[in-house]
Amino acid sequence: MAQVTLTINDRKVTVDEKSTVLDAARQLNVKIPTLCHLNLHDLKINHTNASCRICMVEIDGRRNLAPSCATPVVEGMVIRTHTKRVLKSRRKVLELLVSDHPFDCLNCYKSTDCELQTLVNEFGINKNTYEGFAMSQYPVDESSKAIRRDLTKCIMCRRCETVCNNVQTVGVLTGYKRGFEAVVAPAEMKGIVDTKCTYCGQCVAVCPTAALTGISYIQDVWNAIFDDKKTVIVQTAPAIRVAIGEEFGMQPGEIVTGKLVAGLRRMGFDSVFDTNFGADLTIMEESAELIERVVKNKDLPILTSCCPGWINFLEYQFPDLLNIPSTCKSPQQMFGAIAKSYYAEKIGKKPEEIVVVSIMPCIAKKYEASRPEFAPNNVPDVDFALTTRELAKMFKEAGLDLNDLPEEQFDSPLGESTGAADIFASSGGVLEAALRTAYEKMTGKKLDKVDFVSVRGMEGVKEVTIDIGGTPLNFAITSGLGNARIVLEKIRSGESKYHGIEIMACPGGCINGGGQPFIHGDSSIIEKRMNAIYKEDSGKKLRKSHDNPSIQKLYKEYLGEPLGHKSHELLHTEYYKKHGS
């Protein structure tokens, strides 16, 4: 690509000709504030609608200020990023944004993690300069169990719209009405529960303010912990241990499994378990299902079913394909079902006396936990699903700092797991874990090299052919619902030649889930979390799900065989056609 040289604040810089002024400035470490701009190269997300007008700069020879995020570089350009005029303009833009934004930072969910608040602080704006006679008023949408929408806090950056429509292709959000009345909302201003929202939470992950957040269950969980009549147990998903450290100032990708366990125990949970146990169990069932379908050559390709966001996507937009996903419940729900049956019997409690709390990197898990089919006799298998961010808040409320905690071990029996379960957190991981088990079950031979490196990585669609005992099997791995759509349309049209497909709703997998610590536009954090996941896996003594001794014991004492009668009753589910705008 041809190179272009330009001058920013009297310093010369040479960049690709396709760059923007903002890119060039970042190369020089010149900070230009942004609010609407979002460019995540690794995830192929580029949102440049230049609507917020915060990133304005002065360019020699141009009459008007230019938005640096949307201005292409030109040879010989001379740019200044903090002249009197630029700063005045940015201040005015901020003051105008604030003039239609509630001044309630003190009790705002996003306080200290809000991009607007950060800028307003940096500019020292401490009062509403333009008090008008009207402010936008909208009721808060808490219609769903997962996503909370407060449009009074929307600054019309429209990142959520790009993510929902272009990246995830879910198509729920739109610019609705115009002028002062304009908002980003579902069709006809419906509540989110009446839409085909998948609750993937990627909109929440990119929202710069508190317009989009998760529904919080923090108080419910404290109430349960402090209720003496309840046995409260917790499970933590694999993606938490490589991300929650960020909330305590640790480097992205730092593995804090032991400290996390210590923190949960000190918070007052009666037992600290691991969703990894559920993941190992999922692999037992799912790999058996894979083998059965391959042998019978029926209902292929088999699709993984541990991601509730993707399952919602299927139920709304691909109702003709409901027969092909694996019938396995997700690890969260398998864990819940076993906790309220097998484990409940073991400790001599009734299911309703046990409260299962799960810590998830995910917003859709909140919805999944509330699905009626996962509440036999009206007792939910999982009572509350909290996000990584919510848990960090609870730790802080209890005065627990992960940095200061010792490393402790999960409790037995639902805390034991293998490396195969850890990698569920990353795109490609569920398939790799299934292959480790399926290979040994199909061939009867021991698998020496457990790393299937070709299925790993951030790529949105990966295709691999894997030889299992002389049978070549074709697989696809997709993350991000837009990529899932590509593969699903191939299945629909009969072009698909795959035996199995792993689908995760969030780009990169659960490590980039809607409930994870905010990355604020830095996608290198996702990659660091991914590397950490594989490091955690390679450090485990046991790396195949069927080698997990607690799982072996569970089948021997309780379940019998994978896909057996008891398994079907507890660990499998079905899917339904759904309606929504």
Added chain:
Amino acid sequence: MEKFNPEPKIKTLPDELYKKLDSYIDDLSVDRKDPRKKGNLIQVLHKAQGIFGYLPEEVQVHIANRLFLHHSEVSGVISFYNYFTTTPKGKYCVSVCMGTACYVKGAEKILNEFEKMLNIKAGEVTEDLKFSIDALRCVGACGLAPVVLINDKVYGRVKLQDVKKIVEEYLVATESEKKE
């Protein structure tokens, strides 16, 4: 054929109107890969409003599926343009001109009077679907300001006390229809 949007459970509007709209869309030969090309959506919405009189949700979803769009996108476009409406018009549509000349001559008071008489706001329709009220921009009859239209009939130099008479005129008309 794939559909982006689940169909509404019940469609209440007549089939023949949908058929009319469908044959119009068929002639557009919509490109699956680029549904927004040539401004298809605006054209189809315009046509649909002409056929149905308004654009309720079931029509929006129908159009979205025919044009390979999400319902949200269709709804967003409708909400942007004043011309499109999602509430039905009454049998008698009261249009009050709010152009400059009419406004100066007291059109706002006339509008308020109609709203009070019919107990609905501008943009709404009465429960029995007999009357609806709209506020319009200049209708080009400034010499007759303030101007009110009932469907296509023009009333010029309308005074506040005329409003009651006009409404009653149409109430009588609806009463006699009932008898027939």
